[in-house]
Amino acid sequence: xxxxxxxxxxxxxxxxxxxxxxxxxxxxxxxxxxxxxxxxxxxxxxxxxxxxxxxxxxxxxxxxxxxxxxxxxxxxxxxxxxxxxxxxxxxxxxxxxxxxxxxxxxxxxxxxxxxxxxxxxxxxxxxxxxxxxxxxxxxxxxxxxxxxxxxxxxxxxxxxxxxxxxxxxxxxxxxxxxxxxxxxxxxxxxxxxxxxxxxxxxxxxxxxxxxxxxxxxxxx
Numbered sequence: 052x053x054x055x056x057x058x059x060x061x062x063x064x065x066x067x068x069x070x071x072x073x074x075x076x077x078x079x080x081x082x083x084x085x086x087x088x089x090x091x092x093x094x095x096x097x098x099x100x101x102x103x104x105x106x107x108x109x110x111x112x113x114x115x116x117x118x119x120x121x122x123x124x125x126x127x128x129x130x131x132x133x134x135x136x137x138x139x140x141x142x143x144x145x146x147x148x149x150x151x152x153x154x155x156x157x158x159x160x161x162x163x164x165x166x167x168x169x170x171x172x173x174x175x176x177x178x179x180x181x182x183x184x185x186x187x188x189x190x191x192x193x194x195x196x197x198x199x200x201x202x203x204x205x206x207x208x209x210x211x212x213x214x215x216x217x218x219x220x221x222x223x224x225x226x227x228x229x230x231x232x233x234x235x236x237x238x239x240x241x242x243x244x245x246x247x248x249x250x251x252x253x254x255x256x257x258x259x260x261x262x263x264x265x266x267x268x269x270x271x
Contacts, residue, residue: 056092056110059085059092063083064105064108066083066218073221073225073228075147075148075224075225079097079099080146081147081209082145083145084134085217086134086142089112091111091112091127091134093123093124094107095108095109096125098121106120111127111131113134115127125184125185126184126185128185128186128190129145129193129194132191132193133211139215140213141215141217142215142216142217143213143220144212144220145211147209147210148224148228149228150231150235151204151209151210151228152204152210153235154178154204154234154235155178155204155205155206155210156206156207158181159178160175160178161175161230161231161234162175162243163246163248164243164244166250166251168246168251169254169255170226172201172255173200173255174251176204176227176231177204178196179196179205181205181206201213210227210231212224
């Protein structure tokens with residue numbers, strides 16, 4: 052196994068162990084994938100994260116042929132389809148966090164109640180139509196909900212966050228759950244005020260340069 056693959060496997064295991072403390076998963080729910088050449092590395096089905104090892108991570112190609120000691124997550128189809136359709140995505144995080152899932156159960160999208168929704172890539176976080184987990188129908192619905200977006204809810208199911216890196220996808224998943232929490236609480240207080248599309252467009256542009264920056268190397 053090459054060092055690059057080993058590093059990616061280790062990063063997936065580490066990210067999985069962050070999921071429950073961040074409130075993104077419970078028990079064996081949720082799954083993570085990372086692009087690796089012309090294949091994906093994806094979490095196996097039904098393994099508790101606290102006992103997950105790098106050897107348990109499954110290698111799967113875009114036709115669904117997998118290699119490993121364990122079977123891949125039952126949601127491997129939408130991981131593959133997202134990676135195939137979105138060249139900007141190198142990692143996918145799926146979970147069942149409390150507030151995002153509660154909104155998904157109501158089949159309710161998240162409107163622009165906070166400027167942080169710009170991190171999702173648009174003025175809403177859409178909710179994908181319902182389909183049985185693990186099916187191609189669900190994958191089709193996910194791709195529709197993710198058009199011009201980096202994350203979405205899944206009706207009566209959970210949420211998906213994507214990223215150019217695994218760290219970025221985990222960060223977005225956590226931000227999505229926080230946004231969902233804020234929206235749910237605001238609905239109990241009264242009618243949330245929605246930011247305009249033009250304001251969200253400004254914030255989306257600002258988010259292109261959001262995040263830690265490296266200092267330029269000393270030319271001398």
